[in-house]
Amino acid sequence: MVRGVKNHTATTARPGISQAVRHVLREACALLLLPLAIYLFLSLVTRNPADPSWSHSGPVVLVHNLGGRVGAYLADSFFEIFGIVAYVFPLLLVWLAIRVLRSAPVAARSAYEPTLKLIGLVSFVLAAAALATLAGGPQSSLVGTGGILGKQAAGLLAGGLGETGAVLLLFALCLVGITLATGFSWF
Numbered sequence: 591m592v593r594g595v596k597n598h599t600a601t602t603a604r605p606g607i608s609q610a611v612r613h614v615l616r617e618a619c620a621l622l623l624l625p626l627a628i629y630l631f632l633s634l635v636t637r638n639p640a641d642p643s644w645s646h647s648g649p650v651v652l653v654h655n656l657g658g659r660v661g662a663y664l665a666d667s668f669f670e671i672f673g674i675v676a677y678v679f680p681l682l683l684v685w686l687a688i689r690v691l692r693s694a695p696v697a698a699r700s701a702y703e704p705t706l707k708l709i710g711l712v713s714f715v716l717a718a719a720a721l722a723t724l725a726g727g728p729q730s731s732l733v734g735t736g737g738i739l740g741k742q743a744a745g746l747l748a749g750g751l752g753e754t755g756a757v758l759l760l761f762a763l764c765l766v767g768i769t770l771a772t773g774f775s776w777f
Contacts, residue, residue: 620687627683633661634668634676645670673737675719682711685772710770717763720744724757 607615638654643666655662668676720743723736734741747756768774 616690616693620691623683623687623690627680627687629657629661630664630668630683631677631680633657633665634680637662637665637669641666643667669737671737671739672715672719673722673735673740675715675722675736675740678715678718706770710767710772712767713763714767714771715739716743717760717767720747721757721760721764724748724753724760 633655636654636656641653641655641662642659643662645666653659653662655665657664665676668679672679716739719736719740721736721740723734723740723744726735736744744756744760747759751759765776769776
């Protein structure tokens with residue numbers, strides 16, 4: 591007797607969350623990310639040196655930051671760590687919200703994709719902060735325009751490769767980071 595072969599992939603449904611629930615969860619995530627991006631942006635652009643922060647001591651009666659005390663601390667932390675590259679983070683949150691809304695099913699993605707995107711994001715932020723440090727310009731803090739990360743990375747690379755070599759390498763790392771994080775092709 592010949593047994594028939596059943597196609598289990600066509601007849602069995604994937605266990606777990608339904609498509610409708612996934613869609614609602616993606617929308618909820620995007621609806622949380624967008625106001626967070628706006629809040630972070632407003633906190634960054636209304637940063638005031640007199641506001642309470644890790645780098646300011648003394649009594650503060652009036653907080654000027656539109657994000658309140660939390661926004662003042664967030665802005666100070668982002669600028670001290672990343673310098674002017676801090677302004678990229680609200681854009682990243684908006685980009686992430688759009689990606690969440692337009693995301694492909696998990697099975698269609700490579701297992702390495704999230705790791706590569708994270709490596710790309712970290713590479714871009716670090717290289718951009720170091721480039722900001724090397725470019726100089728008006729400094730809003732003791733650590734310079736690239737923040738702590740930019741100052742350390744720029745010092746390390748410029749010490750070994752010279753300023754020109756460091757700029758060339760960092761520019762290439764920015765492009766590689768964008769490619770890995772977004773999948774954008776330059777050629």
